[in-house]
Every structure is written in C-alpha cells, then in structure tokens.
Amino acid sequence: MSLALARKYRPTNFASVAVQSHVANTLKGAIARDRVAHGYLLCGPRGTGKTTLARVLAMALNCETLADARRAGTPNDGEPCGSCSSCERIWSGSASLDVIEIDAASNRGVDDARELRERAMYAPSADDRYKVYIVDEAHMLTREAWNALLKVLEEPPPRVVFVFATTDPQKIAQAASPVLSRLQRFDLKRISPSEIRERLAHVLTSEGVAFDDDALGMIARAADGGLRDALSLTDQVLSLGESSAVTADRVRTALGLVPEEEFIGLLDVIAERRAADVFGKVQALADGGVDFAQVLSGLADVLRATLALSLGGTPPEISDTLRVALDARRDRLTAPDVLRMLHALLEIEPQFRKSGQPQLLLEALLVRFALLDRTVELEEVLRGFDTGEDPPARRSARLEPRGASAYAMAPAAAKAVVSAPPSAPTEVPRSAPREVPRSVPGEAPRSAPSVAPTLEQIRAGWSGVAESIRAAGRGMLAESVRRVRPSALGANGLLTLLHDPGDDTFSTAVENGRDDVLATISRLIGPVRAIRLESEGVHDAAARPAGKRLTAQDVKTETLDRLAQKDPVLAAAVRALDLELLD
Numbered sequence: 001m002s003l004a005l006a007r008k009y010r011p012t013n014f015a016s017v018a019v020q021s022h023v024a025n026t027l028k029g030a031i032a033r034d035r036v037a038h039g040y041l042l043c044g045p046r047g048t049g050k051t052t053l054a055r056v057l058a059m060a061l062n063c064e065t066l067a068d069a070r071r072a073g074t075p076n077d078g079e080p081c082g083s084c085s086s087c088e089r090i091w092s093g094s095a096s097l098d099v100i101e102i103d104a105a106s107n108r109g110v111d112d113a114r115e116l117r118e119r120a121m122y123a124p125s126a127d128d129r130y131k132v133y134i135v136d137e138a139h140m141l142t143r144e145a146w147n148a149l150l151k152v153l154e155e156p157p158p159r160v161v162f163v164f165a166t167t168d169p170q171k172i173a174q175a176a177s178p179v180l181s182r183l184q185r186f187d188l189k190r191i192s193p194s195e196i197r198e199r200l201a202h203v204l205t206s207e208g209v210a211f212d213d214d215a216l217g218m219i220a221r222a223a224d225g226g227l228r229d230a231l232s233l234t235d236q237v238l239s240l241g242e243s244s245a246v247t248a249d250r251v252r253t254a255l256g257l258v259p260e261e262e263f264i265g266l267l268d269v270i271a272e273r274r275a276a277d278v279f280g281k282v283q284a285l286a287d288g289g290v291d292f293a294q295v296l297s298g299l300a301d302v303l304r305a306t307l308a309l310s311l312g313g314t315p316p317e318i319s320d321t322l323r324v325a326l327d328a329r330r331d332r333l334t335a336p337d338v339l340r341m342l343h344a345l346l347e348i349e350p351q352f353r354k355s356g357q358p359q360l361l362l363e364a365l366l367v368r369f370a371l372l373d374r375t376v377e378l379e380e381v382l383r384g385f386d387t388g389e390d391p392p393a394r395r396s397a398r399l400e401p402r403g404a405s406a407y408a409m410a411p412a413a414a415k416a417v418v419s420a421p422p423s424a425p426t427e428v429p430r431s432a433p434r435e436v437p438r439s440v441p442g443e444a445p446r447s448a449p450s451v452a453p454t455l456e457q458i459r460a461g462w463s464g465v466a467e468s469i470r471a472a473g474r475g476m477l478a479e480s481v482r483r484v485r486p487s488a489l490g491a492n493g494l495l496t497l498l499h500d501p502g503d504d505t506f507s508t509a510v511e512n513g514r515d516d517v518l519a520t521i522s523r524l525i526g527p528v529r530a531i532r533l534e535s536e537g538v539h540d541a542a543a544r545p546a547g548k549r550l551t552a553q554d555v556k557t558e559t560l561d562r563l564a565q566k567d568p569v570l571a572a573a574v575r576a577l578d579l580e581l582l583d
C-alpha cells in the first residue's frame with residue numbers, strides 16, 4: 001500500500017462522500033440543472049469532508065464528460081466522471097489553472113485578498129470552464145480580506161465560484177456578516193463512530209487487510225468524528241511492524257492507548273472503596289508513561305458505558321471485552337452515583353488540560369470517587385421533605401441527599417465528615433423549635449451527631465468563615481459569604497443560607513464556591529454536610545401554596561434545569577436516558 005489511505009480513498013464523486021448526502025445531493029442537483037451559485041460556505045468539524053466536497057464540486061464544474069453532455073443537451077446527473085483528464089488533475093491536486101486552493105490560515109493579509117480579487121478577474125482558461133477558489137480555514141481571513149472579497153461577490157465575474165470551508169462559521173458571522181448573505185451555506189454533519197467504523201471496514205476489506213471490530217472501534221473513537229484522521233490513524237497502525245492485520249493490540253500500541261484492564265482495575269478500586277489503592281494504581285500508570293488526559297477521557301468512556309449498562313441500556317461503542325467486564329460488575333455502582341462521578345469528571349476536565357500536575361488531579365478525583373457516599377433513594381429524600389423537617393422552598397430547592405455534594409466535596413470537607421476533629425463542639429440543644437430532630441420513618445440514623453454544630457454556632461462564627469476565605473485570597477467569594485445569612489440547619493446537616501431577593505451574583509458565587517465554603521465551615525466550626533441558597537421570603541410558609549408538595553417530577557425538573565445550566569451535554573444525555581436523577 002504505497003498510497004496513504006486517506007488519499008487513495010478520497011471520493012471522486014458526490015455519491016461517495018460519506019455521510020454528507022444532504023449537501024452532496026444539493027450540489028449535484030445544482031450542477032445538473034446548471035444553477036451553480038457564485039459562493040458557497042461549507043461549515044463543519046474537522047475531517048467531515050468540507051474540502052473533499054469542494055474538490056468534487058470543482059471536478060463536476062470542469063468535467064469534460066459533463067461539458068460534452070451539456071453541449072449535446074443530454075440530461076446529466078451532475079456527477080463528475082472522475083476519469084477525464086480534468087477530473088483526474090483536480091482529484092490528484094496537481095496544478096490546475098482553474099482550481100485554486102487557498103489556506104486562509106497562511107494567507108491572511110489584505111494583500112493576499114487583493115491578489116485573490118485581481119486573479120478572480122481573469123477568466124477561466126477556456127470558455128466552458130469554471131474557475132473555482134477553495135478557501136480553507138476561511139474564519140482565519142481578516143476583516144479587510146473579507147471586504148475585498150465582498151466586492152468580488154457583489155459583482156461576481158462569470159464562471160467564477162468561491163467555496164469557503166470553515167470549522168468556525170460564528171467567527172465569519174462576526175467579521176463579515178454581509179458576505180454571509182451572499183453565500184449558500186451548508187452545515188456538514190459530524191461523522192459518528194459507527195459510520196467511521198463502517199467506512200474503515202469497507203476500506204480495509206478493499207485493501208485485503210484483516211481487522212477486528214474492537215480495533216476499528218478504538219480508531220473511530222480516537223478520530224473523534226474525523227474520517228480523514230481515522231484513515232491516517234489506520235495508516236499509522238499498518239506502518240507498525242511486519243504483520244498487516246489491524247488488531248486491538250496493535251491499535252493500542254500505535255495510539256498509545258491505556259489498556260482497558262487498567263480502567264476496570266480503577267473501577268474496582270472505586271466500587272470497593274479502596275481509596276488507599278488509588279495511589280499505587282495511578283503511579284503504575286505514570287510509570288507506564290501514559291498520557292493522563294487520555295486516562296481521564298478513557299475513564300469517562302468507561303463510566304458512561306457503566307451508566308448505560310446500569311440503566312439497562314446498551315453502552316455505545318465499547319469493545320466486547322469491556323462490555324463483558326462491565327456487565328459482570330453492573331450492580332456494584334448505581335446510576336446516580338456513576339452520573340455524579342461523570343459530572344465531577346467533566347468539571348475538572350478543563351483544569352486538567354492546563355494543570356502542571358495531572359497525576360495529582362487524577363488521584364484526588366479517584367479518591368473522591370472511592371469515598372463518595374452512595375446515593376439515598378429519591379423517596380427517602382422526599383419523605384424528609386414531607387415531614388417539614390426540611391421545608392421545600394419550591395423556587396430555590398437545592399436537593400441534597402446525604403453526600404450529594406460529595407462530587408464537589410473538597411478534600412478538607414471530606415475529611416471532616418470521615419473523621420471529626422476531637423475539638424469539635426458537643427451537641428448543644430437546638431434553639432429553634434423547628435430544628436428539633438424528628439424521627440423520620442425511613443430515614444437512616446444520623447451519624448456522629450456529637451460533632452455537628454448548631455445554627456447558633458454557625459451564625460456566631462459566620463464572619464470568621466468569610467474572613468478565612470478572604471485570607472485565602474478569594475475576595476469575591478468572601479464578600480458573597482458575608483452577604484448571605486445562615487437561616488436554618490436541617491437535622492440532616494443541610495445548612496440553608498438566605499440571600500436578598502433578586503440577588504443572583506452573590507448567591508451564585510456562594511453556590512459555585514460551596515466546596516470551599518463547606519470546607520471552611522467544617523474546619524472552623526464543625527462539619528456541615530451541604531448548603532443550599534434560598535431567596536429571602538421564599539422560605540415563609542405563606543410563600544408556598546398550602547398543600548403544594550414537592551413531587552418527584554418537580555425535583556427532577558429542577559435538578560435537571562440546574563444541571564443543564566452547568567453542563568448542557570450531560571443534561572441532554574440524562575434527558576435522553578430519562579433518569580431519575582437524585583443529585
């Protein structure tokens with residue numbers, strides 16, 4: 001195989017452009033009816049076929065066979081023949097007078113645009129030919145360059161077609177909205193892993209190369225929606241060593257992937273709460289020279305598959321080996337717990353890429369997972385609401401089942417729950433009658449009540465909490481803490497903080513910084529399990545219609561709304577799974 005696969009299997013007509021038939025058919029129709037526009041904008045992620053479509057369009061516009069058909073007045077289907085000398089020249093990318101490819105990433109200045117404009121004025125090399133400019137990475141063009149191009153597009157020379165390709169149409173809309181109105185825009189679809197796998201299987205079969213399905217799945221996942229990348233990765237695997245089969249092992253070696261057994265091992269550590277084993281496991285990975293970002297994304301894949309399995313679904317795109325291993329472990333972690341882990345993982349992902357200490361972050365995350373309190377049943381939480389022990393403030397309910405904030409639990413807070421400091425105050429009779437603990441049917445016995453602070457103690461120490469946070473250099477959070485008032489402490493350790501009606505800024509800041517707030521309260525005053533923010537006034541019984549109960553559906557909707565603000569992708573996934581979400 002001398003020719004790289006991506007090149008060898010580059011489509012020669014519209015019909016063979018993978019996945020993007022909605023665009024290919026429209027372009028093909030325009031050619032057949034001789035109604036080609038002067039400017040096109042092809043938008044889509046990397047590797048989805050933008051330049052491929054542009055080249056096929058250029059081939060069709062200049063195809064000698066099609067030109068003959070047009071001259072003879074015979075109907076045609078708009079497909080380039082792929083075999084005339086013009087088609088071959090354009091397909092192979094060799095010098096063609098009439099097809100000019102420009103990489104805007106390296107041709108940015110106004111001078112280039114001027115030159116482009118002047119060149120566009122030259123007629124195509126022959127009467128029946130089209131001049132096609134393919135501008136890749138078009139979002140990189142400057143405003144000045146667009147202005148120059150706008151003049152061309154306002155009075156387009158005959159038989160000149162511009163095709164702009166971009167991964168970032170938004171940027172073009174900002175820099176050159178008048179240009180956009182003169183272009184026909186097409187949005188290309190991301191190519192799904194299964195579509196990539198299919199395509200790879202087709203290519204390898206044509207090449208007579210043996211492969212296993214797991215291997216193709218791994219390549220498809222690594223290529224992340226880019227067909228060209230998937231083919232290049234396949235080339236990489238094939239260039240590795242003398243054997244020419246594409247097997248899972250060889251893919252793993254070529255791509256530097258972490259073996260699946262490692263993820264199963266980590267999952268076992270979490271499920272069996274062996275927090276201390278985290279460090280050895282992670283060190284072993286480090287010694288193996290893995291990329292921790294890859295461990296993180298692999299872990300996310302495994303958790304996602306676990307979630308799907310525990311909901312009775314079919315995990316997408318995982319190897320058979322992993323499927324069997326996860327299936328054997330399906331009852332060890334509940335869906336809500338896995339969901340919380342996924343959420344925590346997605347939260348640290350942005351930091352992870354920037355961090356100079358990814359190993360430390362990964363260890364901390366895994367330890368948190370291993371220490372995570374397991375979920376209480378939704379009904380149990382709702383029973384707590386109905387007793388009035390934990391008044392349901394409809395508008396601002398922050399449902400916090402035991403340990404629900406564990407995903408966000410700072411190490412200090414986690415420690416405070418696990419082992420209470422010996423100096424912690426002993427239980428003092430609570431002042432407010434409504435906070436007298438009640439025995440709630442179905443509620444699990446509270447643990448270590450002797451170390452929990454009272455509301456009075458929290459109120460008394462509140463300015464100290466703000467000061468301590470300020471001293472740690474977090475001025476905004478400190479100010480926000482100062483502006484909310486501890487107003488109630490549930491028997492289950494849920495601290496309610498009141499904020500002024502209409503204040504979003506400070507209450508949101510406290511909410512976002514709740515790990516730190518919880519950790520500081522726990523350190524200075526005593527362990528508090530969770531906090532929730534409530535607008536003043538909402539708390540009154542009068543503010544709530546009598547008899548209105550918080551239903552499971554309300555809880556779910558609110559929680560989803562909150563989650564959706566934080567992470568639209570995850571929320572969409574949850575909606576799709578229709579999960580009874582607890583946290």
Ligand SMILES: [Zn+2]
Pocket residue numbers: 062063064065066080081082083084085086087088
């Ligand atoms: Zn042709």
